[in-house]
Amino acid sequence: TQLLEQSPQFLSIQEGENLTVYCNSSSVFSSLQWYRQEPGEGPVLLVTVVTGGEVKKLKRLTFQFGDARKDSSLHITAAQPGDTGLYLCAGGNYGQNFVFGPGTRLSVLP
């Protein structure tokens, strides 16, 4: 059974601070996605990474896929209140259903 773990489960920081959240598995994925979900809304795709060691940047967000394609990290620089939400990672393999982590709930205080 493929599982994804995310850490930390909860994170509360002040505006302007940096943070990193992690997504780990013992399984290899052909691609991994990060989503942000706000209360009462569906998850919104932030990024898809497919190559081991790949780094993608989306404004203040930096995503990295582990060399072995089993883990990933999301780093946010100078967090803002608008970054508040539930961050979900999901692993995918062709012909298989997606595996979702339990999420990291981030709160950025002004």
Add this chain to the structure above:
Amino acid sequence: SQTIHQWPATLVQPVGSPLSLECTVEGTSNPNLYWYRQAAGRGLQLLFYSVGIGQISSEVPQNLSASRPQDRQFILSSKKLLLSDSGFYLCAWSWTSGSAVTQYFGPGTRLLVL
């Protein structure tokens, strides 16, 4: 561009009543479609997925069922709702490009069973 719709957005139903949630996708053909349930503040539980019209796979035994009467329409149903059916229901479709498999979600339906 592709868009995914769900309705209703919110639903309050009494225990024992029937349920029908609808999901439609625009801008793509023959998508893989999924129904998930999300308990408050928690991760996603896959309920059903479909790779084509009339093809439904169930991941979790329960009193819910799914149907796909048209290529881009996915329906989640129940004959008699239970209190434990309350939650946030999400429909999604997936897209494959090379080795990248990506899911896109609809806005969700919040169901409260009283």
